[in-house]
Structures are given as C-alpha cells and as structure tokens.
Amino acid sequence: MQIGIRAHDIHIFDDPEKLAASLKDHQFRYVQFAPRVSLAGLTDNGANINFGLGNRVKQAFDANGVKIAVLGCYCNIIDPDETKRAQVLAQFKKYLTVAHSFGADLVATETGSADPTFHKTVNNFTPVKIEETIAVIQELVTAAEKVGCLVGIEPGVNHPIYSLAVTKQLLAAIPSPNLQIVLDPGSxxxxxxDDPVEILKQGIAEFGDRIYAFHLKDFVYKQDHIEITPIGEGSADIEAMLRVINAQQPSAYAIADELSSTDIEQSLTHLQTMAQAIQ
Structure with a gap:
C-alpha cells in the first residue's frame, strides 16, 4: 500500500527541485502540497501563485515520480470579516484556476470558524452558520466547475462542517461531483x-463515493480535545485504518497528517512499515 504525507513535513522550503528529490528518497509517490508553507518565500506565504511556478513545481515532482494529490489552500472561508472573507475566497478560486499547472486535480480546505482566532465556539454549530457555510462552498464549487477542478472539504470538530451527519447534509445540498471530501477520522x-476506525468505516459506508482522499494522524485524547503524537505513540489504530481504506478503496490517497517535526523519521518509519505489510 502506498501512503503520502504533507510535503511541508519534509522541511525543505522554496526549493521545489530539492524537495521533490527528498520525497523520492523517502519513497513517497504522492503528497499534499501547500504553497503557503513549502513555497512561503516564493509565494508571499501562499498569497501569490502563478502558472509558471506551478509548472516548475510539476516538472520537478514529475521528474521524481511524485504526484501532488491535494493542493492545500486552507483558509477561513467563513471569516466574519467580510473583507477578509472576500480575499480568501478570491485566493481559493485562483488556486482552483492554477491547480492543473501544479499537476493537481483538487484544492482543499477546512471550513473555517465563526471565531477568527479559531477558539472553540458553539456559533459554528448553529443551523444558520451551517447553511451559510454550505452557500460559500457552493460558490467555490461553481468556480471549480468552470475551470475543471475539484473542491475538497475537510470536516473537523471545530468547524461548521463538524460531523459525518453534517457532511452528509453538505453533500446532499451540493450534489456536484466537483465537491469531494478529504476525510480525517481523527479530526x-x-x-x-469516539473511535476513529469506526468513524472511518461509517464515513466510507455513507458517502465513500464522494471521498477523494483520507488523512491519518495519531493522537491522545485529553480533556475535550486531541493532542497529536508521533505515529505509533498515540491511541489511534493507524494500521487498522490503513487496512480499512485498502479493503474498501484500494489505492486511494491516504495522507499522513500533522507529523511531529521532532520525530518525523520515527513516524515515517512506522508508516512505511505498516503500509508495506498491507497487500
């Protein structure tokens, strides 16, 4: 089984050629790529991307057998400040337009927060806020349809699209195939x-045909939230999740998320060992 990572978990920045070579050395065939991080200097923290830069990245990655499975443009698409919201939505639409230059088919984001500081708030979970968020996503999907790209939405507990049930509501409201889900059971x-393996199974059962990619992370639960750990040191059964994905959606994109910068080689070793054991 092949797995991927976020490209910026390999700490090589503003050098697509060197980054691509390192990803090949680590035996990764696909990644999630965030220009805001991996190309922070070249793109003014992701704000300015262009077709030529996308082509440069694509050529470097193609030469090393690495696919950009997900182009990341994670932003607060429901920012309560209307000016800021307009800016991030315009940026996301630019990413949709440029995505194919990077060799990517999908641009992904979470759904943001009614609190711009991203502190937990019940205001994210009101029917009004959920409907507002769905309307914003519809705007992005309409833009994606025009340029032949996909919008990827990653649900999470601190966002308006915060559960499997609300995700189903979103998908029913926007039946377009240009809207896809990036499913992270841990989120x-x-x-x-709550068992992330069961969340994964239920998500696949209920809307597996709309899942573009999976995120996987290890964690421990403390008080009212999860804390990320190196792979193999938390309570999440990563191997079980990989086996579910491999059985239900063979060769699907499975991307390790939020790898600890201090223990990344350890985490990568664990991941590669688990993946190689799955036939």
Missing part, C-alpha cells in the same frame, strides 16, 4: 470514546 473525534 471528527468529539469525545474520548
């Missing part, structure tokens, strides 16, 4: 007894 753990 939907609301309580200590």
């Amino acid at each position: 939907l753990v609301m309580e200590a007894n």
